[in-house]
Amino acid sequence: MDAERFAKQRDFLLELDKEKSISRQTHILGLSRPEDDAEHAWHMAVLVYLLAEYADEPFDVGHAMIMALLHDVVEIDAGDTYAYDSAGKATEHDREEVAAKRIYGLLPDDQAAELHELWEEFEADETPEAKMVHLADCLQPMLLNFENHGADWIAHSVSYDQTAYRRAQVADASAELGEYAEDIFARAIANGWVRPAPDGNEPEGDSRE
Amino acid sequence: MDAERFAKQRDFLLELDKEKSISRQTHILGLSRPEDDAEHAWHMAVLVYLLAEYADEPFDVGHAMIMALLHDVVEIDAGDTYAYDSAGKATEHDREEVAAKRIYGLLPDDQAAELHELWEEFEADETPEAKMVHLADCLQPMLLNFENHGADWIAHSVSYDQTAYRRAQVADASAELGEYAEDIFARAIANGWVRPAPDGNEPEGDSRE
Numbered sequence: 001m002d003a004e005r006f007a008k009q010r011d012f013l014l015e016l017d018k019e020k021s022i023s024r025q026t027h028i029l030g031l032s033r034p035e036d037d038a039e040h041a042w043h044m045a046v047l048v049y050l051l052a053e054y055a056d057e058p059f060d061v062g063h064a065m066i067m068a069l070l071h072d073v074v075e076i077d078a079g080d081t082y083a084y085d086s087a088g089k090a091t092e093h094d095r096e097e098v099a100a101k102r103i104y105g106l107l108p109d110d111q112a113a114e115l116h117e118l119w120e121e122f123e124a125d126e127t128p129e130a131k132m133v134h135l136a137d138c139l140q141p142m143l144l145n146f147e148n149h150g151a152d153w154i155a156h157s158v159s160y161d162q163t164a165y166r167r168a169q170v171a172d173a174s175a176e177l178g179e180y181a182e183d184i185f186a187r188a189i190a191n192g193w194v195r196p197a198p199d200g201n202e203p204e205g206d207s208r209e
Numbered sequence: 210m211d212a213e214r215f216a217k218q219r220d221f222l223l224e225l226d227k228e229k230s231i232s233r234q235t236h237i238l239g240l241s242r243p244e245d246d247a248e249h250a251w252h253m254a255v256l257v258y259l260l261a262e263y264a265d266e267p268f269d270v271g272h273a274m275i276m277a278l279l280h281d282v283v284e285i286d287a288g289d290t291y292a293y294d295s296a297g298k299a300t301e302h303d304r305e306e307v308a309a310k311r312i313y314g315l316l317p318d319d320q321a322a323e324l325h326e327l328w329e330e331f332e333a334d335e336t337p338e339a340k341m342v343h344l345a346d347c348l349q350p351m352l353l354n355f356e357n358h359g360a361d362w363i364a365h366s367v368s369y370d371q372t373a374y375r376r377a378q379v380a381d382a383s384a385e386l387g388e389y390a391e392d393i394f395a396r397a398i399a400n401g402w403v404r405p406a407p408d409g410n411e412p413e414g415d416s417r418e
Contacts (some may be wrong), residue, residue: 001263001385009259013349014356016255017238020248029226039229042251042278046225049275050218050320054210062271066258069251069274111259140222147223176210 005108012106018076025082026141026152035144037072037080044068044136051139052132054174059128068133070115071122074099082156093123128173135173138166139181146184150193159195160185214317221315227285234291235350235361244353246281246289253277253345260348261341263383268337277342279324280331283308291365302332337382344382347375348390355393359402368404369394 019037028035035043045068052061072080077099081088104116122130145152152158163185171178188194228246237244244252254277261270281289286308290297313325331339354361361367372394380387397403 001389006389010352013252013256013259013352014238016252017353019251020237020244021241028229029223032230035229036248038251039245039247042228042247042254043222043225045251045254045274046278047222049278050222050316060271062269062274065254065271065274065278069255069258107259143219143222144226180210180215 008106008108009111012103012111015076015103015106016073019072022072022075022080024080024141025156026144027148029144029147031148031151037075040140041069041072044071044133044140047136047140048132051136051174051177054176055128055132055135056174057128057131059132064129064132067118067122067129068136070118071133071137073103073115074119076103096123125172131169131173134169135177138169139177142166142170142181142184146188146193150188150191153188153194157195160189160197163194217315217317218320221312221320224285224312224315225282228281231281231284231289233289233350234365235353236357238353238356240357240360246284249349250278250281253280253342253349256345256349257341260345260383260386263385264337264341264344265383266337266340268341273338273341276327276331276338277345279327280342280346282312282324283328285312305332334381340378340382343378344386347378348386351375351379351390351393355397355402359397359400362397362403366404369398369406372403 016038019041020039022037023034024037024040026035026040027033028039045065048064048068049061052059074096078092078095081092100116100119104112104119106112107115121127122133125131125134141152167178167181167185170181185194189196225247228250229248231246232243233246233249235244235249236242237248254274257273257277258270261268283305287301287304290301309325309328313321313328315321316324330336331342334340334343350361376387376390376394379390394403398405
């Protein structure tokens with residue numbers, strides 16, 4: 001064993017532990033506490049595996065799973081930006097790029113390059129794998145929020161228009177799950193958990209567009 | 210979309226959320242709280258990916274990752290049994306078999322069979338993938354415990370003999386990482402974090418053997 005190489009891999013693995021202390025806005029079922037980035041990534045990777053059959057394009061499930069597991073690593077330095085926080089979203093990518101350099105830089109050069117590239121593939125959102133991971137990133141909290149009777153949408157007074165980016169991300173990877181996401185929000189609006197779009201207006205899209 | 214099929218997949222995904230509330234004995238870095246099953250599984254899957262190069266036999270990394278992500282699902286019903294709790298270990302497998310039937314039974318039949326089989330492959334511990342997941346299951350808490358100055362070993366007054374199963378599980382998948390695990394415990398003993406083996410005796414193995 002190359003002790004120096006292994007020490008770098010161990011340091012990276014230990015650095016990742018911090019994802020267990022990064023809270024998200026979404027709560028676990030029952031609302032006892034917010035979920036954290038590590039739990040979210042775990043849940044996403046399982047979702048990618050389990051719902052692979054709905055993807056519009058064939059994709060490499062293993063590649064998408066490791067992308068899901070590591071997609072939030074940059075938040076160790078850059079923090080979690082809530083999907084509906086437009087001020088935070090404006091500076092998000094620059095902060096995350098600096099974070100990616102430092103954190104992936106803990107690894108041996110070959111793995112640093114490999115995982116930095118994997119994160120850039122996620123960010124570019126062009127490959128079938130990246131699209132499926134974005135689907136999971138959006139669908140997983142939708143499922144939790146709906147099951148929690150919309151508590152997080154209500155707390156942030158989320159409107160249907162603001163959910164356009166997330167609905168589009170789901171539909172971009174899977175037409176079938178895109179329809180399901182529309183159905184979730186139709187029911188959330190009917191239940192008074194999400195504010196409806198202004199009468200007669202098409203959804204206007206949210207801060208990510 | 211087959212609505213009934215999807216409803217089963219969604220129910221299983223929501224059932225998994227409970228893993229976020231199952232505490233382990235191992236603490237996250239800094240000792241602020243125990244880690245939970247979801248975080249542990251996430252950390253293991255990343256470890257499997259990152260340390261694949263040390264495996265003695267080639268293995269399918271994607272297959273091992275999904276096995277790692279789901280290996281503790283049965284603890285939703287059967288609870289977490291601490292590695293050094295011999296009374297709990299005696300009944301562990303029967304309790305887990307009942308749990309596997311119920312929880313995987315939430316899924317459509319084809320996926321229920323597939324994931325039940327994946328868990329049985331993990332339990333049998335014979336394939337290179339299962340061995341690598343067992344390695345991760347043992348090495349991940351070792352790394353955390355050591356970095357936490359042995360706090361969890363000290364709290365449970367763990368002796369070197371009791372760690373035989375876990376050291377063997379690491380060595381069974383990777384001779385190199387097996388040596389590293391021996392080195393961790395040699396240093397933990399030197400630091401007074403783990404009780405040494407009785408003078409002149411070989412390690413006797415722990416309750417799992």
